[in-house]
Every structure is written in C-alpha cells, then in structure tokens.
Amino acid sequence: MRVSLLAAYIFASALVAAAPVAANAADAAAITHVSPDKADHPIVDDEPTVGDKPKPKPKAAPVPAAPILTPDTDAQTPLLLPLRWTTEFPEAIKAGSYLNLAWEGGSPEYGFEVYYIPRWPMQRVYDLVPIENTTSRHAIWSVPQYDDFPEGTTFIFGVKDATGGPGGNWYDLTAPLPLVYSAPDARGFEAAIKAKRA
Numbered sequence: 001m002r003v004s005l006l007a008a009y010i011f012a013s014a015l016v017a018a019a020p021v022a023a024n025a026a027d028a029a030a031i032t033h034v035s036p037d038k039a040d041h042p043i044v045d046d047e048p049t050v051g052d053k054p055k056p057k058p059k060a061a062p063v064p065a066a067p068i069l070t071p072d073t074d075a076q077t078p079l080l081l082p083l084r085w086t087t088e089f090p091e092a093i094k095a096g097s098y099l100n101l102a103w104e105g106g107s108p109e110y111g112f113e114v115y116y117i118p119r120w121p122m123q124r125v126y127d128l129v130p131i132e133n134t135t136s137r138h139a140i141w142s143v144p145q146y147d148d149f150p151e152g153t154t155f156i157f158g159v160k161d162a163t164g165g166p167g168g169n170w171y172d173l174t175a176p177l178p179l180v181y182s183a184p185d186a187r188g189f190e191a192a193i194k195a196k197r198a
Contacts, residue, residue, distance in 0.1 A: 081105035082169040083112075083161050092180040093155055095146035101131070102138040103172065106161040111135045114159050119176060120150040128158070146181045153179045 083106040093099065106112060114131040132139040160171035 080107050080161070080169070082172075083159060084172050085157070085159065085174060089157070089174055089177060092178045093143055095143055095148075095179055095181055097143045099141045099143055100138065101141055101157065101159070103159045104137060106137075106159075106170065107163055108135045108137065110162040112137070112159055113162060114139050114141075115157075116141070117156040117158065118149055118153055119156065120153040133162075143179075146179065149179060155179060 081104065084104055086102045086104050087100065101114060103112070111133055112135070113133055115128045116131060117126050117128055119126060131141050154176035156176050157174040158171060164170055
C-alpha cells in the first residue's frame with residue numbers, strides 16, 4: 001500500500017511540473033520561428049504576430065519642422081552708396097590757390113578721411129598727406145606753393161570712408177593732376193599740361 005501511494009505521489013508531482021513547461025512551450029511557439037539552418041536555435045521574431053496576421057506597428061508621431069530663420073531687417077546694416085568725388089577737378093592745380101572738394105556716398109556717421117598723394121619724378125616712396133578728417137561731405141584745401149615740391153609734381157586726391165570695407169565702394173581717387181605755378185591763359189595752360197605729362 002505504501003508503494004502505491006508513493007507511486008501516485010511521484011506521478012502527480014510529474015504532472016504538476018510538466019504543466020508550466022507545456023504552457024511555456026506553447027507561448028514560445030506563438031512568438032518564435034525556427035531558422036531552417038539552425039533548427040535548435042529559435043530566434044525571437046522581430047515582428048510578433050496576433051493569430052495569422054502581423055501585429056500593426058504604431059504610427060510615429062509627427063516631428064515639428066524646424067523654424068525657418070529669417071534675417072531681422074531692422075538689425076541689418078544699411079547699404080551705403082559708393083563713395084565718389086563730385087568735384088569737377090581742373091586739368092591742373094594752381095599753386096597757392098584753394099580747391100573746393102566734395103563727394104557723395106559713404107557714411108557720415110563715422111566720418112571721412114580726405115588726403116592727397118604728391119608724386120614727382122624719381123620718387124620711390126609715396127605718402128598720403130592728410131587734408132582733413134570730417135563728417136561732412138566737403139572740404140576746402142589750401143594748395144601748397146609751387147616751390148614746396150620738385151618740378152613735375154602731380155597730385156592724386158583721395159577720399160575714403162573711415163569704416164573701410166571690401167571692394168572699391170568705400171574710397172575714391174582722382175587721376176594725377178599736375179601742379180602749375182600760376183593760372184596761365186588758354187594757350188599757356190595747355191602747354192603747361194603737356195609739359196607736365198611729358
């Protein structure tokens with residue numbers, strides 16, 4: 001009798017232990033597939049199924065677009081007009097006289113530098129000689145005396161915006177203008193011009 005009870009107990013224990021294994025095996029079969037070349041290594045499916053149909057994927061939430069950055073027009077630097085001479089320069093500069101200089105464009109907020117560059121034969125170094133630093137758009141220049149420079153001297157007049165910048169819009173230069181001793185008549189004036197250019 002004791003043997004029968006012991007056998008019944010062992011049999012019942014085996015059934016209880018086998019039940020969760022079978023349940024786990026059934027669950028695993030529903031979410032796994034067997035690789036054909038590796039039958040003994042089940043691989044968990046990336047896409048679990050519900051019955052025979054694939055489980056629907058959740059839709060991704062829309063990602064808000066990045067804001068489009070537009071330049072602040074109020075913070076932009078205003079465009080400056082090119083700096084240009086408006087003076088109608090003569091063909092020669094009379095020594096000891098006065099020359100009215102005027103220009104347009106640029107930025108009077110920071111001011112302008114007005115200068116001339118004297119040049120003469122055999123000169124090796126060219127220097128900028130200041131005429132005036134001003135915030136207006138005109139200046140009056142007192143022309144040096146004829147004897148202050150070597151014979152054959154010419155002047156180049158320049159004006160530049162104090163802010164500077166790329167390109168050629170922030171300054172302007174004249175062509176070389178000869179310095180003459182006195183104001184000649186029309187014939188003498190032309191002769192003086194030719195002599196200075198020779």
